[in-house]
Amino acid sequence: MEWIKDGNFDFLKKRKVEAKEEAQKSVAAIIETVKANGDKALKAYTKQFDRIDLESIRVTEADMSEAAARVPEPVLAAIKQSAQNIRAFHEKQIPQSWTETVEHGVVLGQKVTPLDSVGVYVPGGTACYPSSVLMGAIPALVAGVNRVVLVSPPQKNGLIADGVLAAAREIGIREIYQVGGAQAIAALAYGTETILPVDKIAGPGNLYVMLAKKHVFGDVAIDSLAGPSEIAVVADETANAAWIAADLLSQAEHDRLSMPVLVTTSQTFGEQVEQEIEKQLADLPRADIASASVQSAGKIVLAANSNEAAEAINQIAPEHLELATKDPYALLPLIRHAGAIFLGKYSSEPVGDYFAGPNHIIPTNGSARYASPLGVESFVKRSSIIEYSDAALQANGQAIAAFARFEGLEGHARAVEKRMKGAVIHG
Structure with missing residues (x-):
């Protein structure tokens, strides 16, 4: 990992992934083809990119039941409890309509209305992310959206991952399509013979999904343009170096472009974490990805004191932030820019990814300076009332x-x- 001891944060300028013109042109062509050819284009692109001949685009109820039956019972129980936690948290976010009467009989207020329809994109292909189903769809359901649609690319067996379908079944999502990539975003935005268009598209995806969301924005709403995952940890000598190293690797294993950052006031502690990272990489299943992330984007920022550490965080504006210090609540008021903040030594970042309740679809690439995690307010709109x-x-x-x-x-x-x-x- 690279040490930053002089307060130079020029590395932040490099973290945004710029799409090559070729990729942008490819996405634009895919979107136009789907607009023109509908389901035929979706099937053709699924054969081209996923090597799968789709007989049917829509997932059946039988497909969902069979998929759920293949998921181990402990995992189903975890999905169920996670869904309950996420719903309970997001129910506290529901915005309210209101009116008030002021002088001369003037009535002012706002009317809160859920969106009519939302499409949730869940990454797939070689991976399985039931957590993305829960985080993307539950806030929309809590908001009162009538139609929540799920799209996800099929795996090599021609079906969406079992865990994804099990999670969708658990929370009552029944309109599911086994298509992915830019073509799925185009279908959600403009519709096909099988898929009706939606008002907003949410959920993470690869570069082509992100570019497609950017392309259709304006014709349809989107949640954000997500970049590679980020984690920053502020830790002092009271923290456990092995635990902090594991937390940094938990995000490094996502992507070769992920950015793990340690901010510490102790050089000795930073060196201990660095040693632990090397040790833990030795038997990490995704060590090749995590190692590339650590080498290309991993940083250890040496701060003189807690104020300087907080200011470093505010410059980074990380997606995930852990405050693993002796008194994290003393540091919390100094933090202005972070997507999700984890307090104390037991609040490991994966607790938020899977289970605690707050959303894990969080602003990246420094956008935590002005953006918020996905939530219920992401799926409602406000109308002003004036009389x-x-x-x-x-x-x-x-x-x-x-x-x-x-x-x-x-x-x-x-x-x-x-x-x-x-x-x-x-x-």
């Missing part, structure tokens, strides 16, 4: 008309003045 009484308009009409004329909008001014008693109407 002016006659008395309110008479009291405020002249000011409104003056404002409108100052902006050169005479029609706006007249629309108010025609309702005002004794006003001079200019047309």
